[in-house]
Amino acid sequence: MLQEMETAHGHTTHEVFNQVPPLVNYNIFEQDPTLVESVQREGAAWVTDHAAALGRVAGSEEAISWSFDANTVTPVLHTFDRTGQRIDEVTFHPAWHNLMRTSINAGAHALSWREERTGRHVARAAVFYVSSQMEGGHCCPISMTHAVVSVLRGLPHLAATWEPLLTSLVYEPGLRPLQEKQGILCGMGMTEKQGGSDVRTNTTQAVPCSSEGENVYLLTGHKWFCSAPMCDMFLVLAQAPRGLTCFLLPRILPDGTRNRFLIQRLKDKLGNRSNASSEVEFDQTWAVRVGEEGRGVRTIIDMVNFTRLDCVIGSAAGMRQAVVAAVHHAAHRKAFGRLLIEQPLMQNVLADLTIESEAATLLAMRLARAGDRADDDEHEALMRRIGTAVGKYWVAKRGPAHAAEALECLGAMAMLRKASCHAFTGKLHSIRSGRDRATSTVWMSYALCRRNRRRRKRSWLR
Numbered sequence: 001m002l003q004e005m006e007t008a009h010g011h012t013t014h015e016v017f018n019q020v021p022p023l024v025n026y027n028i029f030e031q032d033p034t035l036v037e038s039v040q041r042e043g044a045a046w047v048t049d050h051a052a053a054l055g056r057v058a059g060s061e062e063a064i065s066w067s068f069d070a071n072t073v074t075p076v077l078h079t080f081d082r083t084g085q086r087i088d089e090v091t092f093h094p095a096w097h098n099l100m101r102t103s104i105n106a107g108a109h110a111l112s113w114r115e116e117r118t119g120r121h122v123a124r125a126a127v128f129y130v131s132s133q134m135e136g137g138h139c140c141p142i143s144m145t146h147a148v149v150s151v152l153r154g155l156p157h158l159a160a161t162w163e164p165l166l167t168s169l170v171y172e173p174g175l176r177p178l179q180e181k182q183g184i185l186c187g188m189g190m191t192e193k194q195g196g197s198d199v200r201t202n203t204t205q206a207v208p209c210s211s212e213g214e215n216v217y218l219l220t221g222h223k224w225f226c227s228a229p230m231c232d233m234f235l236v237l238a239q240a241p242r243g244l245t246c247f248l249l250p251r252i253l254p255d256g257t258r259n260r261f262l263i264q265r266l267k268d269k270l271g272n273r274s275n276a277s278s279e280v281e282f283d284q285t286w287a288v289r290v291g292e293e294g295r296g297v298r299t300i301i302d303m304v305n306f307t308r309l310d311c312v313i314g315s316a317a318g319m320r321q322a323v324v325a326a327v328h329h330a331a332h333r334k335a336f337g338r339l340l341i342e343q344p345l346m347q348n349v350l351a352d353l354t355i356e357s358e359a360a361t362l363l364a365m366r367l368a369r370a371g372d373r374a375d376d377d378e379h380e381a382l383m384r385r386i387g388t389a390v391g392k393y394w395v396a397k398r399g400p401a402h403a404a405e406a407l408e409c410l411g412a413m414a415m416l417r418k419a420s421c422h423a424f425t426g427k428l429h430s431i432r433s434g435r436d437r438a439t440s441t442v443w444m445s446y447a448l449c450r451r452n453r454r455r456r457k458r459s460w461l462r
């Protein structure tokens with residue numbers, strides 16, 4: 001009798017049924033009609049095939065396993081080598097590199113700068129939206145690498161050296177001299193211990209080093225939150241003689257030796273775990289001035305603005321992922337004799353989640369279009385300037401609440417670490433507790449607080 005009851009999985013006491021199959025092998029782009037239509041409406045229909053190809057890879061079982069591995073085996077800091085020399089390097093699970101390679105090959109960091117066609121910011125936003133659903137943490141260096149080009153384009157002498165490598169579709173990890181690399185990454189360091197929103201309180205000092213050229217400075221101080229420390233270069237803020245100034249700080253110096261970029265420790269974060277975020281000290285660290293002395297915020301704000309747009313896109317992508325997981329679960333799980341998706345109250349919840357997700361996607365793509373047209377159209381410039389700030393505030397703020405509601409649709413399964421990390425729906429990691437979503441509300445809150453307060457004073461926003 002017992003033998004007769006044995007199921008395929010070897011249980012002798014009961015049959016396993018009414019469990020939800022893994023959500024894998026779906027096309028993140030093609031199966032998202034709101035995204036597909038937005039891309040067409042906002043002028044980037046030409047990217048459809050490209051985004052669909054990425055969508056297929058990003059939704060594959062293999063890519064989903066990368067995202068779990070990269071969030072399970074988190075980055076490790078190696079301060080010294082075997083012989084006691086400082087190396088300040090961070091190592092990652094191979095899955096992290098697979099994620100980075102996939103997104104960079106697809107141009108999630110560079111499509112808008114490499115393309116001449118209209119709608120290129122929309123096209124890049126769509127690709128970034130798909131990458132964000134593949135895995136959120138790796139999109140941090142992808143976003144910063146994209147954003148820095150907007151600053152460098154105003155400084156042709158720097159752009160000539162750095163832009164071709166920043167916009168390359170080659171992912172080449174590891175610290176090596178520029179001439180030995182085919183592609184590089186960029187991070188940013190603004191936040192210090194005493195202030196993240198109010199960067200005017202930065203205490204890091206920048207002393208001109210005239211023996212090395214008029215734009216070269218030596219920086220001494222710290223950064224309290226410096227994500228993706230294995231980037232090849234950073235834009236950082238420091239106090240120069242005439243005030244807060246923006247600098248380009250490379251990890252490898254022009255002579256091929258290492259710059260003094262002393263990683264003190266990695267943050268033990270609640271979300272965004274695949275991505276390393278570090279505390280770093282500068283001790284006579286070599287840097288090149290970007291823009292005028294005393295105009296640091298004005299200079300770096302272009303980069304901040306692009307990362308803010310990515311907070312909207314990434315949060316919208318997270319909402320979409322939450323909806324997909326919740327609907328998938330409800331479509332396969334029965335309670336009280338019917339599938340959850342057939343239960344009227346569950347339908348209400350799923351409809352609310354879907355409407356909010358679709359609205360966030362529409363807004364993200366509309367803001368990206370404003371980026372495409374801002375140079376020639378004052379209305380679009382205003383839409384971009386104000387809409388991005390408001391959109392970042394609202395969509396990022398709604399992200400954790402939306403994730404919590406979506407998690408509830410999954411019942412107890414959503415609360416199990418193992419269930420959310422392996423083989424279950426495949427995509428739950430990023431709605432795990434809303435913490436990944438909460439990251440976007442905090443990131444670069446500086447820009448939201450100060451700039452908009454100032455604008456309100458002088459404009460119709462009052």
Ligand SMILES: Cc1cc2nc3c(=O)[nH]c(=O)nc-3n(C[C@H](O)[C@H](O)[C@H](O)COP(=O)(O)OP(=O)(O)OC[C@H]3O[C@@H](n4cnc5c(N)ncnc54)[C@H](O)[C@@H]3O)c2cc1C
Pocket residue numbers: 187188189190191194195196197198225226227228269272277439442443444445446449
């Ligand atoms: C995962 C992660 C990665 C990060 N990576 C980086 C990085 O790579 N580089 C970097 O420079 N920073 C990074 N940050 C830091 C981030 O940008 C700062 O945390 C952020 O700017 C807020 O600064 P703070 O933490 O010092 O908060 P505070 O400035 O102390 O602010 C605390 C709270 O008060 C609010 N607030 C501040 N001023 C006002 C005001 N006038 N009115 C109303 N509310 C206000 C803020 O919005 C915030 O909610 C990262 C943060 C996270 C979470």
